[in-house]
Amino acid sequence: MHDRQQKAISRRNFFRALGGASTAAVAAAATLRPGEAQAYDPGKDETKARYRETDHVKAFYRVNGYQTLKK
Amino acid sequence: MARMKFLCDADRCIECNACVTACKNEHDVPWGINRRRVVTINDGKPGERSVSMACMHCTDAPCAAVCPVDCFYTTADAVVLHSKDLCIGCGYCFYACPFGAPQYPRVGNFGSRGKMDKCTFCAGGPEQDSTEVEYAKYGANRLAEGKLPLCAEMCSTKSLLAGDGEIIAAIYKERVIQRGYGSGAWGWQTAYRETITV
Numbered sequence: 001m002h003d004r005q006q007k008a009i010s011r012r013n014f015f016r017a018l019g020g021a022s023t024a025a026v027a028a029a030a031t032l033r034p035g036e037a038q039a040y041d042p043g044k045d046e047t048k049a050r051y052r053e054t055d056h057v058k059a060f061y062r063v064n065g066y067q068t069l070k071k
Numbered sequence: 072m073a074r075m076k077f078l079c080d081a082d083r084c085i086e087c088n089a090c091v092t093a094c095k096n097e098h099d100v101p102w103g104i105n106r107r108r109v110v111t112i113n114d115g116k117p118g119e120r121s122v123s124m125a126c127m128h129c130t131d132a133p134c135a136a137v138c139p140v141d142c143f144y145t146t147a148d149a150v151v152l153h154s155k156d157l158c159i160g161c162g163y164c165f166y167a168c169p170f171g172a173p174q175y176p177r178v179g180n181f182g183s184r185g186k187m188d189k190c191t192f193c194a195g196g197p198e199q200d201s202t203e204v205e206y207a208k209y210g211a212n213r214l215a216e217g218k219l220p221l222c223a224e225m226c227s228t229k230s231l232l233a234g235d236g237e238i239i240a241a242i243y244k245e246r247v248i249q250r251g252y253g254s255g256a257w258g259w260q261t262a263y264r265e266t267i268t269v
Contacts, residue, residue, distance in 0.1 A: 042144050042154065042197045049148035050194055051073050054217035057234060064229050065242040 074130075074149035075192050075214075076236035077223070078243055079123045082253075083230035086111055086121040090222035090231055094125075097193070097221045098210025104174040106190040107222055123222070123231050126151065126172035126190035134164035134173060148214075149236075150194045155186040155208050162187075192233070193220040 009017050051057075086109050094100065094107045107125035128151045135143035135151065142157035143164075160182055165173040175184035195212030198205035205212060213221060223233035232239040247253040 046197045047144060047146045049072060049146060050200070050212070050214040051075060051148040051235070052217050053073075053235075056218050060219055060224060061234065061238055061242065064232055064239075065245060 072147060072149075073235040073237070075128060075194075075234065076149075076239060077125065077127060077192075077220075078232040078239050080230045080232065080243060080246065081120050081122045082250075083228045084109070084121040084123060085228055085230075087227060089225050089227060090123050093221045093225040094190070097213075098191075099206075100188070100210065101176055103176060103178075104188050106172075106174065106188065123226075124170055124172075125222070126168075126192070127170055128190075128192055133167040133169070137163040137167040139163065144197075146194065150192040150214070152191055152194065152196055152209075153187065153189070154197050155188075156197075158186045160184045160186055190220075193218070 088109050091105060091107050091109060095105070098106065100106055107123060109121050109123050111119060111121045113119045128149060130149065132143060132145070132151045134153075135141075135145070138153075139161060140157050140159055142154045143151060144153070145151050160175060162173075162175065162181065162184060164187060165171070165175070172189045173187045174189060175187060177183065177185045179185075191209050193211055193213035195201070195205045195215065196209035198208065200215040201212050211221075213219065218224070220233045223231045232242060
């Protein structure tokens with residue numbers, strides 16, 4: 001019975017062991033500082049404008065403003 | 072720089088749902104998702120009005136403001152797009168959007184709805200333009216092909232306008248002047264009544 005208690009962390013030593021672990025965690029957190037959070041940046045190529053006023057698009061504007069945009 | 076906008080001339084919309092069908096067909100949108108839908112107010116009563124709704128590609132998009140993983144971005148021509156690789160399907164954007172644009176492939180709770188899907192203004196997504204990967208995730212990229220969203224191009228009554236905001240606003244304004252009345256949505260006094268002087 002006495003031997004078994006010695007192998008496992010005893011009730012009296014539990015918080016001592018926990019204190020040691022938390023001290024180690026604090027030390028690790030101090031050395032591993034989190035970096036700045038970064039928003040998703042798709043890059044210039046993906047955010048470039050794709051709209052072009054092609055003949056197809058001009059035809060759409062013309063037929064939608066059929067009576068009105070006489071220029 | 073041209074800013075891409077949708078404008079629905081509600082006096083012309085006849086609720087044919089061709090825009091909805093065209094969108095689903097063009098982008099091979101899965102079951103349960105409607106990137107565009109037609110909303111009818113006072114259905115069957117005098118004064119019935121229909122309007123075709125999708126993502127309005129807001130300048131200060133509320134969906135982007137609430138996204139916890141910042142998966143939204145705005146292109147140089149003011150189209151609001153998102154990355155499905157980053158989306159976690161939380162559903163915040165759906166609650167934030169005043170137009171109900173974000174859609175999910177599955178019904179479920181937080182994180183189990185699948186990747187959010189919405190109107191891309193036929194401009195694809197972050198993948199390389201006009202590739203199979205882009206098509207599978209976001210649908211066709213008509214803007215890169217020099218075209219406009221198919222919903223607007225298909226509209227039989229020329230109700231749904233899409234393209235450069237300045238040009239389509241000019242087309243709509245001319246229509247309102249020509250017919251002598253608007254959709255009831257022209258001018259600041261519609262929102263602010265007579266309390267504002269223009």
